[in-house]
Amino acid sequence: MAKKASKTAKAGASTPATVELTRAGIAFTARSYAHDPDETDFGGEAARELGIDAARVFKTLLVDVDGALAVAVVPVSGKLDLKAIAAARAGKKAVMADPALAERKTGYVRGGISPLGQKTRLPTVIDESARAHATVLVSGGKRGFDIEITPADLAKACGATWAEIGRE
Template sequence: MTKPDAGGTPATLALVRAGIRFIAHQYAHDAGQSGAAGGYGLEAADKLALDPDQVFKTLLADADGTLVVAVVPVSGTLDLKALAAAVGAKKAAMADPTIAERKTGYVLGGISPIGQKTTLRTVLDETAELYDTVFVSGGRRGFDIEISPADLIAVTGATIAAIARTR
C-alpha cells in the first residue's frame, strides 16, 4: 500500500484509513495544456503516458435537484440522460463549478471521487471494469491515483452504469 507523505490529500488519507491499495502518480501540471480543448484528465493521460480510456474524470451533476458524482473516461463525455436514468432522475445537468468545489472540498481539475467533504451518490462508468486498475484524480491538479475498479467502488459506494459517450 502506498502511504501519502505529510501533505496527503483527503483522497489518499481515506484510502489509507480504509486499508485500500493504491499507487500515487504525480506529474508537473501545466495550466496551458489543461485548457478547455484538452482538459485536466487528458493532460494526466498525456503526462503519465496512459491510455485515455483508463484515466477517469470526476464530474458533478445536478439530477433533479440532487448532486451526484459521475466518473467517466477522459476519452469521452458524460451522457447526462444516461446519468439521470442511472440515478432514477428525470434529467441531469452539470453542477455549478463553485458548488462542486464547495461540496467536494477539491478544486476543479483536482476533484477526486474519493474523500470528498460531502458524501454524494457516485456512479462509475461501466468501462472501468475492463481494466485491472484505473486512474482518478488524487485530490489536486498534477496528482492521480491508480486503483482497482473494485476498490474504487468499495471506497466511494459507487454504482456501475453506462454513463459515458465516446467523443
C-alpha cells in the same frame, strides 16, 4: 499497484483522498506529474503526462439530477451521457453542476476533484467501462496528482454504483 495504501501515502502527496484510502486499508499507487497552469484539459493532460491510455484515466464530474447532486466518473477519452446518469440515479433530467458549487461540496478545485475524500459524500456512479481494466486512474485531490486503483476498490471506497454513463 503492489504498494500498500499506508506506504504510498507516506511516499506521495497527502490529500483527503489518500487519507480515506489509507484509513480503509485500500491499496493504491500515487501518480504525480508537473501540471501546466495553462492547461484546461485536466484529464487529457494526466493521460499524456503519465503515459496512460486515456480510456484508463477517469474524470470526476458533479451533476444535478432533479435537484440532487451526484458524482459521475467517466473516462477522459469520452463524455458523460446526461440522460444515462439521470436514469442511473432514477431521475428524469441531469445537468452539469455549477463549478463553484462542485468545489464547495467536494472541497477540491476544478481539475483536481477526486471521487474520494470529498467534504460532502455524494451518490457516485462509475462508468461500466472501468471494469474492463485491471486498474484505473482518478484525480488524487489536486491538479497533477492521480491515484491508480482497481475499479472494484474505487467503487468500494466511494460506495459507488455501476452504469453505462459514458459515451464517445
